[in-house]
Amino acid sequence: MILPRDYFDRPTLEVARSLVGKYLVRDQGSGLIVGRIIEVEAYIGTEDKACHASKGRTARTDVLFGPPGHAYVYLCYGMYEMLNVVTEREGFPAAILLRAVECDGRLIDGPGRLTRALGIDRRLNRCDLTLGQSLWFEDRGTAVPAGVLNSHPRIGVEYAGEWAHKPWRFRLTTDLSTSRRPRTRLSASKK
DNA sequence: TATTTGATTCTT
């Protein structure tokens, strides 16, 4: 079942937690790429200094203020495309960053790697993700067992002051994901 | 108009 717009029209933390374990499906015309969502981060409102919408409504952040269920794709560090899905009612800016998926038994760990693996770039910015075209989310009925969903502080947002340590990153504990965690994470703790 | 800085990843 394709996740409909109503699914994303809810409190962002609720959507983020429930999105882990769901599936991200990419259609580029030559077969589907399906990834089970392992890790996401929530960015919520203009108060959240880590959220791009904290800078106000600009050409870049406009999509965050729009209706839920749309893609927010932007370039980071000059080389990595970041995929987000917009949440909450129109007028309230919030989104969820897709950080890791499991694809054909392989862990694709990192938002830049994820978009590269699925062939996602800024051309998909503002696309409706509830139509079942190009890119969408699916609930395949697989339940996430209790106790395997952990929350952590978000990555790379040390500049965000008190907002930096909010536990708005959600990650599934799997055999795959526990094997190769840290390192790139530690380097992000620099100023 | 110029400089700084990231929702990162890969190499040394």
Next chain:
DNA sequence: AGAATCAAATAT
């Protein structure tokens, strides 16, 4: 510890 690489934000 540093490079790669660029658009948006901020300073000038």
